[in-house]
Amino acid sequence: MKTILRYIIAGIMLFSITSCEKFLDREPISQVTPENFFTSEQNAQSAVMGMYRSMLSPYYYGQTMIIIPEFSANHVNHAASYPEFVEYKENRIRVDNPWTGNLWNAAYATINAANNIISRVAEMPQGSISEEKKSQFIQEAKFVRGLTYFNLVRAFGNIPLVLTPTAEDEDLQVAQSAADKVYEQIIADLKETLNLPDSYANAADTKGRATGTAGKALLAKVYLYHAKTTGDYTEAARLAGEVVGQSGLSLPGAFGSVWTEENTSESIFELQFDEQAINTLASVSNPTASMLFYAAGEEIAGMYEASDKRKDFTVYPGEGENSGRYYIGKYRNYSPAIQNFPVIRLAEILLIHAEAKARADGNVSSAAWNSFKTVRDRAGITTPQVSAFASVAAFVTEVQEEKRREMMFEGEAWFDYCRTGLALTEMMKNANPDYFLYPIPDAQRLVNPLLQQNKGY
Incomplete structure (x- = not known):
């Protein structure tokens, strides 16, 4: 800490x-x-x-x-x-x-x-x-x-x-x-x-x-x-x-x-x-990112009704050289990446x-x-x-x-x-309720032997 x-x-x-x-x-x-x-x-x-x-x-x-x-x-x-x-x-x-x-x-x-x-x-x-x-x-x-x-x-x-x-x-x-x-x-x-x-x-x-x-x-x-x-x-x-x-x-x-x-x-x-504390997620999940990390799953658009106004804003397909990839639409304020959350x-x-x-x-x-x-x-x-x-x-x-x-x-x-x-x-x-929880980080257990690992890990 x-x-x-x-x-x-x-x-x-x-x-x-x-x-x-x-x-x-x-x-x-x-x-x-x-x-x-x-x-x-x-x-x-x-x-x-x-x-x-x-x-x-x-x-x-x-x-x-x-x-x-x-x-x-x-x-x-x-x-x-x-x-x-x-x-x-x-x-x-x-x-x-x-x-x-x-x-x-x-x-x-x-x-x-x-x-x-x-x-x-x-x-x-x-x-x-x-x-x-x-x-x-x-x-x-x-x-x-x-x-x-x-x-x-x-x-x-x-x-x-x-x-x-x-x-x-x-x-x-x-x-x-x-x-x-x-x-x-x-x-x-x-x-x-x-x-x-x-x-x-x-x-x-x-x-x-x-x-x-x-x-x-x-x-x-x-x-x-x-x-x-x-x-x-x-x-x-x-x-x-x-x-x-x-x-x-x-x-x-x-x-x-x-x-x-x-x-x-x-x-x-x-x-x-703001410019001094940027939203890192916005900076790495947009079509112009120099290092694109995260893209939307292709099946996400199918979760919305055709008339749902949220659909095209939430997830959108890339164009040109980005064709075939779907993007996360909610982090659009990325140049600079000052997207509030x-x-x-x-x-x-x-x-x-x-x-x-x-x-x-x-x-x-x-x-x-x-x-x-x-x-x-x-x-x-x-x-x-x-x-x-x-x-x-x-x-x-x-x-x-x-x-x-x-x-x-x-x-x-x-x-x-x-x-x-x-x-x-x-x-x-891997449908197992044990994995509803994430594992207690191993590094924490090494410095604090009182920590018990979650079931399934």
């Missing part, structure tokens, strides 16, 4: 030469030292900035967190069929696969950044920071920590639950916590974010930082996943319904606008890439509400159906009437398939299909 200072310094260096409209106020790098860092509100804000900046790493949301689950779902191909990517497509992942290790390390680095803020901002002396900002920064860090632990628990299952900051040279050996225990902590963290402001000074801040709305939306998603254990979908339905009904959020008429524009009315939490957007919350509401009510209610229909209406496709769904289970399957089409190439469908078991028949070449 890396120290928070490394991310803070990197973040400040990058932001100091970036447009003033992109994110937070900057602080000169010369002022940043370990001794004075958490002694002023401005420096605490810089720590928050560094935490968000760590999420842009190519080993986290800048590439790995998105593309690896897409390989697992068999949505993408590597241009050269490298074995480390083929392993995900075949569900035969080696314990020393570098991409699994990259994701683990990057996620825990972000968690450590959040832990530093939670711990050290709370200790800042009176007068050095307002109580309002102290509370806000801690809650923002808990949002990021909750989101990152949610990603880890979905990917690895039982994982170390580290809630205090650690130093780079610290010999940290922590045993895994059961997944249910991790979910309890995620829920506790996210509940504390619900009182965050719903907006900040500008659109980039409002969409690029944790808000009360983002906390509520993420908590609804967490409850949906945790209901696999608890069987209780009530809170997922309630929270998602509140987000859906919130003013200021709406689906733009053009599906692609959330990708071609920044911080739209659909976006709830959106990572802000909407981590949470309204369409997903509508589909979460549709599933959770039907499950909680025990029937396909009009409220559940309307949320489902809203997403399909934007896509320009007809929605079957409520009576067409023979059961809640049949409706849930339709909702999941809709979510797969809607969120193609966003790193979500694999986890969602594993949640309900659909991955066994719809995605996996």
